[in-house]
Amino acid sequence: MQANKRVHADMIMKTGIRIAALCALGLGTMPAVQAADGECFESRDGASKVVQKEIGENLKNVECSDTTGAVLWWGDPYDGTQPMGDMPVEIEGEAVVKSRTAQLNLYPVCGVACHNGSFPAPVEADAPPRKLTMHMDLVPDSMNLQHGNGGIWCLDCHDAKTRNKLVDNAGNLVDFNQPQQLCGKCHGQVYRRWREGLHGKRIGEWAADGKKRWFVCTECHNPHDVQQGERKSGFAQITPEPAPKLPKNMDNADHERHHGH
Amino acid sequence: MTDQPKPNAPEDAAPDSMSRRGFVKDAGTLSATSLLGTAALMTNSDEAEANGNWAEWFQGNYRLMTQEEKDEAIARLERRYTNEYGKKVTVDSTPAEKGVLFGYALNIQKCIGCRRCAKACVEENNQSRGDQEIEWIRVLKMEKGEFNSVKMGDGYPESYGIQVGGNAYSASGVVLEGEHYYEPEKVPEEDAFYMPIACMQCEKPPCVKVCPVRTTYREPDGIVVVDYNWCIGCRMCIGACPYWARRFNWGEPNLPKEEMNPKTHYLGNRPRMKGVVEKCTFCVQRTRKGRYPACVEVCPVGARKFGNLLDPESEVRRVLADKRVFRLKAELNTYPKFFYYMD
Numbered sequence: 242m243q244a245n246k247r248v249h250a251d252m253i254m255k256t257g258i259r260i261a262a263l264c265a266l267g268l269g270t271m272p273a274v275q276a277a278d279g280e281c282f283e284s285r286d287g288a289s290k291v292v293q294k295e296i297g298e299n300l301k302n303v304e305c306s307d308t309t310g311a312v313l314w315w316g317d318p319y320d321g322t323q324p325m326g327d328m329p330v331e332i333e334g335e336a337v338v339k340s341r342t343a344q345l346n347l348y349p350v351c352g353v354a355c356h357n358g359s360f361p362a363p364v365e366a367d368a369p370p371r372k373l374t375m376h377m378d379l380v381p382d383s384m385n386l387q388h389g390n391g392g393i394w395c396l397d398c399h400d401a402k403t404r405n406k407l408v409d410n411a412g413n414l415v416d417f418n419q420p421q422q423l424c425g426k427c428h429g430q431v432y433r434r435w436r437e438g439l440h441g442k443r444i445g446e447w448a449a450d451g452k453k454r455w456f457v458c459t460e461c462h463n464p465h466d467v468q469q470g471e472r473k474s475g476f477a478q479i480t481p482e483p484a485p486k487l488p489k490n491m492d493n494a495d496h497e498r499h500h501g502h
Numbered sequence: 503m504t505d506q507p508k509p510n511a512p513e514d515a516a517p518d519s520m521s522r523r524g525f526v527k528d529a530g531t532l533s534a535t536s537l538l539g540t541a542a543l544m545t546n547s548d549e550a551e552a553n554g555n556w557a558e559w560f561q562g563n564y565r566l567m568t569q570e571e572k573d574e575a576i577a578r579l580e581r582r583y584t585n586e587y588g589k590k591v592t593v594d595s596t597p598a599e600k601g602v603l604f605g606y607a608l609n610i611q612k613c614i615g616c617r618r619c620a621k622a623c624v625e626e627n628n629q630s631r632g633d634q635e636i637e638w639i640r641v642l643k644m645e646k647g648e649f650n651s652v653k654m655g656d657g658y659p660e661s662y663g664i665q666v667g668g669n670a671y672s673a674s675g676v677v678l679e680g681e682h683y684y685e686p687e688k689v690p691e692e693d694a695f696y697m698p699i700a701c702m703q704c705e706k707p708p709c710v711k712v713c714p715v716r717t718t719y720r721e722p723d724g725i726v727v728v729d730y731n732w733c734i735g736c737r738m739c740i741g742a743c744p745y746w747a748r749r750f751n752w753g754e755p756n757l758p759k760e761e762m763n764p765k766t767h768y769l770g771n772r773p774r775m776k777g778v779v780e781k782c783t784f785c786v787q788r789t790r791k792g793r794y795p796a797c798v799e800v801c802p803v804g805a806r807k808f809g810n811l812l813d814p815e816s817e818v819r820r821v822l823a824d825k826r827v828f829r830l831k832a833e834l835n836t837y838p839k840f841f842y843y844m845d
Binding site for chain 2: 440
């Protein structure tokens with residue numbers, strides 16, 4: 242009986258190790274950003290990919306910038322969207338969003354293969370914070386979390402047991418597709434402005450009761466690096482589009498750059 | 503013609519069609535054609551084109567045209583553009599909707615100067631590219647500057663104790679004019695803010711006042727538009743605009759077929775011709791169909807808001823109610839419907 246138990250435990254351990262190894266392998270081979278033909282990003286480089294495709298006669302879903310790879314134009318603002326779901330926005334009219342989980346490569350497996358709720362043994366939510374070495378590839382900023390001035394760590398937002406869900410301060414599970422329900426718990430002012438349609442970005446119809454695609458928090462802000470170090474800005478710097486052409490017979494724009502002229 | 507060289511003609515003489523004789527002959531044919539009048543012109547080899555040109559030359563001012571005349575002009579343009587750009591081009595003529603007055607608000611605190619709005623605008627509105635590049639939106643990089651007690655009084659006018667930005671002799675505060683041609687690796691740069699400027703769609707537009715042929719006018723929904731066909735290219739409006747919002751097609755516009763946006767409006771993004779003025783129309787082809795302007799949609803920081811000024815629930819009205827708002831050169835009494843705001 243005792244021996245049996247030990248064998249059983251052994252097996253669990255072995256399976257666990259194998260799964261862990263598989264996970265590590267999967268993580269290791271997963272490039273953070275992969276630029277492919279006709280692939281560009283909507284708002285945040287590397288976090289809001291979209292693949293260019295035909296959606297009608299002479300109509301593409303998006304047009305991308307040749308120089309920066311950013312989406313410049315939406316042929317259909319609602320392409321690939323889903324209803325926003327249980328989300329009290331103050332503006333009337335249909336609200337749709339794009340799935341965030343579709344952008345997370347490991348989302349389909351992370352809650353089953355790697356973190357199934359019992360293995361690896363879940364860390365207590367009130368455990369002393371530590372840096373997360375395991376996920377440096379997934380979360381490049383995991384060793385230097387730039388959120389909350391060092392006051393919060395992984396398990397303040399990620400659920401300790403159900404790893405494919407977020408968790409708010411009251412212990413409610415929050416879907417990755419609805420990050421505003423979590424972010425709004427601390428950033429109430431911004432959240433309110435967003436619901437009113439003042440903060441953030443929407444595309445689609447301009448009418449107050451029109452159909453809009455809403456951009457959710459994590460489409461523009463990197464939750465692991467919202468402070469941006471010294472910049473103290475929630476939006477990461479991006480590459481600008483090229484400057485306009487200089488007027489004819491003008492070689493440079495030095496005239497603009499002289500102080501005290 | 504014979505193979506024998508003509509007397510006195512040098513070896514490298516121009517081919518016959520280019521020679522004086524050829525020219526005189528062609529000119530003769532031409533004048534004969536002119537004498538024959540309309541009928542002859544219309545039965546020329548390229549009948550469709552000739553018809554189109556003829557009708558276009560004698561087309562009236564769009565604002566004064568009857569519905570039939572408008573329909574006819576639009577059908578003709580659609581045919582011509584479809585032929586010219588090798589794809590189905592539609593020219594829309596949706597009129598202004600009742601109870602709508604378009605307004606725009608831009609958060610100058612949020613703008614990061616990435617210029618995506620300017621490029622999206624070109625993509626949407628069929629502006630000329632390449633050497634003849636035209637952009638309706640220009641983004642100015644402004645120095646944040648430094649206002650402190652030590653430098654107090656350094657500004658112009660001297661000794662007033664108010665620092666207003668330096669003068670020719672003393673640099674203080676903001677000393678740079680706005681920069682159009684900034685090209686850093688990444689934006690936003692430290693110590694800079696950005697100010698995109700396009701047509702303000704004034705309620706009292708100076709450009710409309712000066713147009714000698716009244717081809718530019720204010721539509722009932724507040725958009726100031728140009729009937730390109732009626733424009734004589736005098737550029738009075740460009741001189742009158744205090745916001746530098748109008749552009750002139752100095753050359754034949756360069757619009758590659760594959761990049762051409764086939765969804766156009768007569769008063770908006772239909773292809774322009776050489777010698778006409780163009781400007782921002784709040785994407786009339788989109789906004790009259792309910793859609794946001796292209797620059798609003800592309801802005802990665804959500805700094806651009808657009809909506810109906812007559813609807814208290816619209817985004818732009820909420821901005822006006824909640825934020826600190828200013829209008830550019832408000833002292834000129836142009837009453838812009840483009841508002842800048844801060845959080």
